[in-house]
Amino acid sequence: MLRFIIRRLLLAVLTLTMVSIITFGLFFAVPADPARLQCGQRCTAEQVDAVRANLGLDEPVHEQYVDFVKGIFVGRSYDNGTECGAPCLGLLNVGGREVTEVVADALPITASIAVGAWLIQMTLGIGLGAIAAIKRGRFIDKFAVGASLVGAATPLFFFGPMLLLIFRYELEWLPQPAYVSPLQSIGDWMVGMILPWLAVSLIGFAFETRMTRSQMLETLDEDFIRTSWAKGLRGRTVFGRHALRASITPIATSAGLSLAGLLGGAVVTETIFGLNGLGKRAVDAVRALELSMVMATVLIAALFIVVSTLLVDLLYAVIDPRVRLS
Amino acid sequence: MTTVTAPDPAVGTAVGGEDPYLEVEDLKVHFSTEDGLVKAVDGLSFSLRRGVTLGIVGESGSGKSVTSLTVLGLHNPGKTRLSGSVKVGGVDIVTADAEKIRRMRGKDMSMIFQDPLTALHPYYTIGRQIVESYRVHHDVPKKQAWTRAVEMLDRVGIPQPDKRAKQYPHEFSGGMRQRAMIAMSLVNNPSLIIADEPTTALDVTVQAQILDLLEDLQREFNSAIILITHDLGVVSEVADEVLVMYGGRCAEYGTAQQVLRESEHPYTWGLLRSVPTLSGDADHDLHPIPGNPPSLLNVPNGCAFHPRCEYAMNAGGPCDTQRPELLPVVGGTAHLAACHLPHDKRRTIRETEVKDGS
Numbered sequence: 001m002l003r004f005i006i007r008r009l010l011l012a013v014l015t016l017t018m019v020s021i022i023t024f025g026l027f028f029a030v031p032a033d034p035a036r037l038q039c040g041q042r043c044t045a046e047q048v049d050a051v052r053a054n055l056g057l058d059e060p061v062h063e064q065y066v067d068f069v070k071g072i073f074v075g076r077s078y079d080n081g082t083e084c085g086a087p088c089l090g091l092l093n094v095g096g097r098e099v100t101e102v103v104a105d106a107l108p109i110t111a112s113i114a115v116g117a118w119l120i121q122m123t124l125g126i127g128l129g130a131i132a133a134i135k136r137g138r139f140i141d142k143f144a145v146g147a148s149l150v151g152a153a154t155p156l157f158f159f160g161p162m163l164l165l166i167f168r169y170e171l172e173w174l175p176q177p178a179y180v181s182p183l184q185s186i187g188d189w190m191v192g193m194i195l196p197w198l199a200v201s202l203i204g205f206a207f208e209t210r211m212t213r214s215q216m217l218e219t220l221d222e223d224f225i226r227t228s229w230a231k232g233l234r235g236r237t238v239f240g241r242h243a244l245r246a247s248i249t250p251i252a253t254s255a256g257l258s259l260a261g262l263l264g265g266a267v268v269t270e271t272i273f274g275l276n277g278l279g280k281r282a283v284d285a286v287r288a289l290e291l292s293m294v295m296a297t298v299l300i301a302a303l304f305i306v307v308s309t310l311l312v313d314l315l316y317a318v319i320d321p322r323v324r325l326s
Numbered sequence: 327m328t329t330v331t332a333p334d335p336a337v338g339t340a341v342g343g344e345d346p347y348l349e350v351e352d353l354k355v356h357f358s359t360e361d362g363l364v365k366a367v368d369g370l371s372f373s374l375r376r377g378v379t380l381g382i383v384g385e386s387g388s389g390k391s392v393t394s395l396t397v398l399g400l401h402n403p404g405k406t407r408l409s410g411s412v413k414v415g416g417v418d419i420v421t422a423d424a425e426k427i428r429r430m431r432g433k434d435m436s437m438i439f440q441d442p443l444t445a446l447h448p449y450y451t452i453g454r455q456i457v458e459s460y461r462v463h464h465d466v467p468k469k470q471a472w473t474r475a476v477e478m479l480d481r482v483g484i485p486q487p488d489k490r491a492k493q494y495p496h497e498f499s500g501g502m503r504q505r506a507m508i509a510m511s512l513v514n515n516p517s518l519i520i521a522d523e524p525t526t527a528l529d530v531t532v533q534a535q536i537l538d539l540l541e542d543l544q545r546e547f548n549s550a551i552i553l554i555t556h557d558l559g560v561v562s563e564v565a566d567e568v569l570v571m572y573g574g575r576c577a578e579y580g581t582a583q584q585v586l587r588e589s590e591h592p593y594t595w596g597l598l599r600s601v602p603t604l605s606g607d608a609d610h611d612l613h614p615i616p617g618n619p620p621s622l623l624n625v626p627n628g629c630a631f632h633p634r635c636e637y638a639m640n641a642g643g644p645c646d647t648q649r650p651e652l653l654p655v656v657g658g659t660a661h662l663a664a665c666h667l668p669h670d671k672r673r674t675i676r677e678t679e680v681k682d683g684s
Contacts, residue, residue, distance in 0.1 A: 223444035229400055230439075231459045231510075232432030245449055321494045322448060 034289035090292025110277035114262035117200035125208025133216030151206030160272035260308035264301030346373035352410035381565030399427035453491030501532035573630030580661035590663035
């Protein structure tokens with residue numbers, strides 16, 4: 001068990017290293033010059049070189065990479081006297097703000113969207129999927145299959161603005177989505193997040209419903225379900241304690257991965273609703289050729305995936321007594 | 327149309343000697359499927375007293391498993407058409423309401439399934455699964471039910487039952503798992519036990535132990551047992567009465583002695599001849615029944631067995647046009663067979679060919 005965790009953690013470090021190297025390499029492979037972008041079209045070659053030196057982009061790529069990684073663990077000090085304490089993810093080219101600070105601002109927004117939407121999609125998805133399987137072929141089943149088909153087929157860039165148009169502008173039931181810290185006011189936080197939650201959870205809900213339904217249908221055909229009927233158990237015990245319990249493994253897998261994916265940033269949602277979360281920051285950073293910011297968002301997204309996979313694997317051993325971690 | 331006469335319950339190998347606990351009369355179980363109407367069971371009658379073991383024998387698709395699930399009331403009510411009656415302890419399963427049957431299931435009648443690995447829930451301990459069976463029918467605290475579960479595991483011969491109760495099904499060997507399954511089925515002292523091929527998934531050496539255990543428990547609890555199997559060896563070992571099924575109907579019915587030693591139906595002869603013997607030339611010895619069991623969607627006209635029967639009187643004879651009735655055998659008490667062959671001819675065939683073959 002402990003050996004399993006240690007080995008997986010080492011593997012996680014290796015994965016993150018690979019991801020960061022690839023991102024770094026891709027950034028420099030792109031034929032675009034951050035120094036030229038920042039300096040402007042009218043700059044002379046000398047001016048551009050000066051800007052480049054100022055940003056530290058004149059050093060060899062591998063040295064820049066080492067500096068970046070070192071910064072995460074021990075912090076960095078820059079030529080202009082700026083001290084960036086560990087974990088230092090670098091400075092923004094424009095404005096010189098610490099990337100760590102920007103991330104600290106953006107992460108709660110993304111996390112708010114992610115956790116809320118995830119809770120909604122898991123609850124509705126598992127609930128509706130399970131009921132659909134139990135009532136196979138009945139109205140509720142057809143409704144669930146239809147709803148999840150519509151959900152899966154509706155593009156977010158359409159559904160999101162529609163929500164805004166209807167609930168914000170037409171009915172005026174809700175204010176413009178905005179992030180208010182839940183520590184400040186839970187109510188305001190929820191009101192500000194409802195539309196992003198609905199928009200994001202629609203697709204996830206569709207997926208979880210279909211998956212839960214098909215997994216439940218498979219389980220309901222199992223011999224041990226027939227046994228539980230033969231024992232004289234009540235329907236709700238057979239479905240809840242026996243069938244749903246046995247279907248939980250793939251559901252847990254997708255739950256973990258989808259939470260990790262959502263935490264990595266919801267690019268389209270954040271853009272539609274004007275929320276400055278990680279996803280929007282990442283896209284902005286790519287456009288502005290902000291290497292440090294790109295690295296930060298990619299690494300955070302990768303970290304969530306790696307950690308959640310590890311947690312899901314650990315969860316397997318809890319869920320299924322036949323699983324041995326090794 | 328057939329009229330199936332229920333055998334006189336007073337005759338036969340009397341072990342119980344009371345009124346039948348299970349009475350099945352003219353049971354028909356039909357499913358509508360996309361391909362048509364499946365007549366899985368088509369007019370079946372038998373009865374069973376406590377303390378008696380009835381072996382139901384037949385190939386796969388003969389309707390034996392459907393019969394057992396129907397007795398437990400485990401048919402799908404939406405897709406199944408039932409007629410006739412199945413009386414368990416006086417309650418008719420065909421007409422009783424679902425909740426009443428649920429309360430009887432596992433308590434008055436219980437089931438032992440074929441493959442205990444798939445029939446037990448993989449995520450719960452053996453003890454917990456037995457506790458669940460007990461507590462759904464008995465309003466007792468968990469602790470008391472656990473004691474009962476350990477007691478049952480001990481009774482079915484599982485060593486260190488208190489420790490084993492905390493283990494999961496995959497931690498048991500095949501034989502031990504089937505013992506646990508039996509413990510779970512018997513935890514409520516059911517009056518009727520249906521064992522569906524209980525030894526098929528087990529090693530031959532373990533099979534006999536499980537059968538012995540079932541016999542012991544039957545004596546102890548005086549329960550009626552239906553043993554569903556295709557294995558005539560198992561039947562001859564434990565059954566008091568035998569019902570041979572073919573194409574959803576009863577082909578032959580009688581005491582084990584009558585059906586196995588004085589069988590009157592060509593299908594039973596076929597089954598007997600397809601049992602391998604250990605002596606003699608194996609190639610010469612084994613006579614499988616030619617052809618396949620009939621599709622229950624489209625059961626042959628006349629006698630369902632006639633396409634595979636080497637003694638069939640076809641083309642003008644009654645076998646391919648007229649369905650044989652299940653009638654008492656001449657000279658046999660409560661021995662029934664559904665065959666057009668005249669009695670003396672059957673006897674001649676049996677004495678010359680079948681005895682030689684087996």
